[in-house]
Amino acid sequence: GAGVSQSPSNKVTEKGKDVELRCDPISGHTALYWYRQSLGQGLEFLIYFQGNSAPDKSGLPSDRFSAERTGGSVSTLTIQRTQQEDSAVYLCASSWGLGGAGETQYFGPGTRLLVL
Amino acid sequence: LAKTTQPISMDSYEGQEVNITCSHNNIATNDYITWYQQFPSQGPRFIIQGYKTKVTNEVASLFIPADRKSSTLSLPRVSLSDTAVYYCLVGRPSDYKLSFGAGTTVTVRA
Numbered sequence: 001g002a003g004v005s006q007s008p009s010n011k012v013t014e015k016g017k018d019v020e021l022r023c024d025p026i027s028g029h030t031a032l033y034w035y036r037q038s039l040g041q042g043l044e045f046l047i048y049f050q051g052n053s054a055p056d057k058s059g060l061p062s063d064r065f066s067a068e069r070t071g072g073s074v075s076t077l078t079i080q081r082t083q084q085e086d087s088a089v090y091l092c093a094s095s096w097g098l099g100g101a102g103e104t105q106y107f108g109p110g111t112r113l114l115v116l
Numbered sequence: 117l118a119k120t121t122q123p124i125s126m127d128s129y130e131g132q133e134v135n136i137t138c139s140h141n142n143i144a145t146n147d148y149i150t151w152y153q154q155f156p157s158q159g160p161r162f163i164i165q166g167y168k169t170k171v172t173n174e175v176a177s178l179f180i181p182a183d184r185k186s187s188t189l190s191l192p193r194v195s196l197s198d199t200a201v202y203y204c205l206v207g208r209p210s211d212y213k214l215s216f217g218a219g220t221t222v223t224v225r226a
Binding site for chain 2: 033035102
């Protein structure tokens with residue numbers, strides 16, 4: 001079946017511009033996660049959704065970052081006024097139930113963001 | 117979340133067994149141990165999960181001693197395609213803020 005998909009796969013933008021990154025989770029998965037991975041680094045947790053709700057937004061690096069999920073499915077991560085330090089791969093994952101360490105997370109291929 | 121420590125890198129040759137040990141001294145009673153694999157330019161992929169003793173699937177084995185303060189991922193007879201970064205995660209079902217550290221980069225040579 002279809003896995004997690006993300007778009008665009010690559011995004012080059014100029015400093016100060018806004019960008020939107022999209023994630024389509026596996027159908028029926030209620031938990032959705034966003035992570036950021038800088039070059040050669042591990043994954044940094046950004047935000048978790050259970051359905052359309054995000055109980056904890058503390059992982060978002062600054063108020064320039066926001067995320068929403070509509071219809072319990074597609075999620076959008078928006079970065080306003082991008083900075084060069086935002087350059088990274090943004091990964092989305094989904095899982096069946098309430099989420100958490102007990103569930104398998106299925107990852108998308110990521111969006112590679114480069115801010116010039 | 118329990119802090120984990122694993123080697124930064126390991127080298128191996130095709131056909132050998134690779135064992136990666138992860139230390140998690142402050143693991144809690146309800147914590148699970150999970151390993152993910154990440155190939156270049158891809159998202160991580162679940163390999164195996166365990167709570168205690170030994171778990172085996174078609175890809176790997178996970179050995180967990182009685183005190184659960186460490187765990188060892190065992191990859192039998194590796195091939196070049198097993199070259200990847202391997203992440204050890206420790207957390208309980210309610211932990212959604214999972215911490216993927218730097219992982220262990222395993223390089224398999226011919």
